Amino acid sequence: MRAGPDRRESLADVVADIRDGTRLALCGFAITRNAVAFAHELVRARRHRLSLTQVIGGMETDLLVAAGAVDDLSYGGGSLDRFGPLHAVNRAAMAGTLRLVEYSALALTLRLHAGALGLPFIATRSLLGSDLAQALIAGGHARLAEDPFDGTPCLVLPPLRTDVAVVHVDVADTAGNAVIAGPTWSIPETVRAADTVIVLAEEVVDVGAIDPSHVHIPAALVHAVVAAPRGAYPTAVFGRYDYDGAHLRRYAQAAADAAGTAAYLDEWVFGTGTFDAFLSKAAA
């Protein structure tokens, strides 16, 4: 039997290690596989000035922005699919309390890929001619360049690394080898570009129980494993549980204005105290 370091930690322990100002990357996508248990704990810990990176924003993003935890957000857009937009993100961006740096989904994924590999920069033909490119260039996040081989125009992007990435997976062993069912969007690039990776798992198993052919995130990249059954609720985890449309709709309606957002956080995040209590209340 192979052994491995036991990287299991509690949610409270991993959140205690997240400092104000941390460059944090999240891996959820709209209404699927959001690290909601982690986001709740971070909101209750009242962290501030986070610098957030997420290829497609979702409920976890909106919750953290709603709680005032985020100073800037680099993203490729986001929504709650047909349940609504990311109201808190949009409102904070309009109010100027959130600095938004917007990419296309591929362009931000490429920045993370370059960061993961330690590349000096990465070139793309996405974004050319768009106002997204204009804003990124003005902000120092991209530059127009000529392809050094054929002279054609391209956009070059600097590598992006983050301090901590948090990902919600299906199964992880105690060392951190992790399995994701279904599509993986930009999860691989996001975790590879982080100095510290926290895995939240529906199921935690012994080392050796996962077929190495099935591992999406190798333990070599992982620093903590947290058991978080139903931790993505009310977003979906493919093959395990559906999104809760009624709860997502409730959140989207509440988040449409500042007072409703604060009331939602009071009732469902601060008022519940633990994620287990949140799940019980939501199931009632």
Added chain:
Amino acid sequence: MTARPAWTRGEMLAVAGSLQVRDGDVAIVGLGLPQVAALLARYTHAPSTRLLLEIGVFEPDPTEPAMGIADPRMWQGGSSFGSMLEILGVMLHGRRVTLGMLGALQVDQWGSINTTEVVAEDGSRRRFNGSGGGNDIASHAARTVVIMSHQPRKFARVLPFVTSPGRMVRGRPRDQFGLTGGGTCAIVTDRAVIAIGPQGAVLDSVHPGEDPDAVVADTPIPLLRGAPAETPAPTAEQLDLIRSRLDPHGWYTR
């Protein structure tokens, strides 16, 4: 009085959108009506269309309607689950995608798309969902088709924000910026099909029951009227597929 049409505007939009799909297309679709239109094409005149979802799904064959790209219902039947870097990178940036189908908040006469923010008449700005893979798709797909409802405020000569470039941007052809894809070739609405060609926007066809002059009046961009054809009316087979399989709850088409 003409008889009430036997289909909704949304059903007509899905059908007209589906007709833009050519059999054999490798297509990436955005959330909402583009999903319905692309699947409808595959179940009717374009059975060998290969669909891709930016979230990392190859060839989905969903049996239930989905609330968006991130709804796992949409991934059912997929032949392979991979990553965004495979779909938007290898397939799209790698120039293997022939058709992109996208929704839009606003479009201009060259098929450039705004999904980022709109400016109200009082000057206030309102933010929307941003690009997602939309910019990437409009940048690299050989053809891009925009699918949206026909409201005057959704057409603008000058967009407040160009999220995704069409055939021309800021008065210059798109290839001068280094873009590889062909750009927007059509804007399909619930009233008409507007082709985007070298001369700009042309009223290609109006849907059954629509008056071309009324459509032009409600399309506040430079638009060549010409002699538009009538878009083929939905067939019983198309309507049955939409109502029984693709959108039985009417989320997109009613």
